[in-house]
Amino acid sequence: MSTTLQYGGRMTQEPRWLSDREQRAWQAYRRMFLLLNAQLSRDLARQSGLSEPDYDVLSSLGSRPDHRCRVSELAERMLWSRSRLSHHLARMEQRGLVVREECATDGRGAVVVLTAPGQRTIEAAAPLHVESVRKYFIDLLTAEEIDVFADVGETVVERLTDTEGRRPTG
Amino acid sequence: MSTTLQYGGRMTQEPRWLSDREQRAWQAYRRMFLLLNAQLSRDLARQSGLSEPDYDVLSSLGSRPDHRCRVSELAERMLWSRSRLSHHLARMEQRGLVVREECATDGRGAVVVLTAPGQRTIEAAAPLHVESVRKYFIDLLTAEEIDVFADVGETVVERLTDTEGRRPTG
DNA sequence: GCAGTGTAGTTGACATGTCATCTACCTCAT
DNA sequence: ATGAGGTAGATGACATGTCAACTACACTGC
Numbered sequence: 001m002s003t004t005l006q007y008g009g010r011m012t013q014e015p016r017w018l019s020d021r022e023q024r025a026w027q028a029y030r031r032m033f034l035l036l037n038a039q040l041s042r043d044l045a046r047q048s049g050l051s052e053p054d055y056d057v058l059s060s061l062g063s064r065p066d067h068r069c070r071v072s073e074l075a076e077r078m079l080w081s082r083s084r085l086s087h088h089l090a091r092m093e094q095r096g097l098v099v100r101e102e103c104a105t106d107g108r109g110a111v112v113v114l115t116a117p118g119q120r121t122i123e124a125a126a127p128l129h130v131e132s133v134r135k136y137f138i139d140l141l142t143a144e145e146i147d148v149f150a151d152v153g154e155t156v157v158e159r160l161t162d163t164e165g166r167r168p169t170g
Numbered sequence: 171m172s173t174t175l176q177y178g179g180r181m182t183q184e185p186r187w188l189s190d191r192e193q194r195a196w197q198a199y200r201r202m203f204l205l206l207n208a209q210l211s212r213d214l215a216r217q218s219g220l221s222e223p224d225y226d227v228l229s230s231l232g233s234r235p236d237h238r239c240r241v242s243e244l245a246e247r248m249l250w251s252r253s254r255l256s257h258h259l260a261r262m263e264q265r266g267l268v269v270r271e272e273c274a275t276d277g278r279g280a281v282v283v284l285t286a287p288g289q290r291t292i293e294a295a296a297p298l299h300v301e302s303v304r305k306y307f308i309d310l311l312t313a314e315e316i317d318v319f320a321d322v323g324e325t326v327v328e329r330l331t332d333t334e335g336r337r338p339t340g
Numbered sequence: 341g342c343a344g345t346g347t348a349g350t351t352g353a354c355a356t357g358t359c360a361t362c363t364a365c366c367t368c369a370t
Numbered sequence: 371a372t373g374a375g376g377t378a379g380a381t382g383a384c385a386t387g388t389c390a391a392c393t394a395c396a397c398t399g400c
Contacts, residue, residue, distance in 0.1 A: 245349095
């Protein structure tokens with residue numbers, strides 16, 4: 001979690017270590033993610049029998065009008081590597097949550113489609129998951145703090161996509 | 171990443187879906203974490219040959235006066251399960267970054283100690299890692315935003331440790 | 341001093357993610 | 371039409387994380 005950045009050693013060029021305030025923010029952010037993620041995963045598993053990745057795939061598909069999506073487009077929207085998505089879809093297909101179909105317009109391509117059980121699952125899971133997200137995160141924030149998270153998040157994402165242009169490619 | 175929470179289905183009791191602002195914050199936060207984490211991992215691997223977990227273990231040990239720590243205490247401070255830490259220490263011991271010693275005061279216990287190569291590694295890695303953290307996160311935030319992250323992070327962590335008291339136990 | 345119970349740490353089986361590679365197909369210039 | 375190079379997706383080997391035992395030792399009350 002890289003919570004401790006201040007390392008006491010002697011360097012040739014003294015780096016710009018984090019100030020106490022910066023350190024506190026970084027550490028709090030990292031620990032928050034770790035614990036929040038663990039809690040949401042637990043809730044999701046207990047209440048709906050889904051992992052977070054499961055949930056994300058299902059909800060991404062469920063939010064599409066026809067409950068279907070090209071595999072690579074889905075990967076891009078989710079910021080997942082194609083490989084990861086391919087493996088995960090294989091596991092979800094085993095469980096009957098989604099199916100893969102051939103793509104009519106591109107012989108290489110595949111289309112993932114939500115099955116009826118998959119749809120029932122995400123419909124049942126979503127409200128419970130929102131409750132968890134509220135309980136452990138959103139409802140603890142003031143309106144101003146919510147906006148700061150949105151702004152900062154978008155700024156950082158922009159920095160990371162524009163400048164570096166690194167995408168998971170696998 | 172649970173970026174989409176609004177699910178369009180019909181529910182028996184309409185849940186409190188996220189508002190647009192809340193949705194934006196949640197999505198931005200999740201995407202930020204995903205991309206930021208990926209970038210920091212890449213930098214760390216390229217510059218120092220370490221994974222983030224590697225870095226965290228080394229820096230936790232390095233920040234101790236004597237470069238040593240009881241295994242379970244380390245796990246607790248890092249918010250890792252004992253099992254995860256045990257596996258990871260085994261791998262790091264293989265690479266010569268740390269060693270495990272018997273504990274003098276508790277026959278069951280073990281103490282992890284940073285080796286000389288481990289110390290050199292973390293001393294070299296830390297300044298580079300701080301630069302990445304600054305470049306892609308800290309230096310993009312205003313002082314106010316930094317404080318918001320610290321406050322919110324601590325609030326959420328408190329909520330998750332006090333109320334639920336769930337800790338990784340493995 | 342010893343049974344019962346709790347704790348520290350490890351281990352093995354398994355789930356998941358990454359990376360490099362492979363196949364099949366598309367696209368485009370010639 | 372064809373051959374070069376690019377893209378979509380799947381796959382296998384491997385790294386990492388989780389969960390449930392398991393071992394060994396510590397504590398407590400009798």
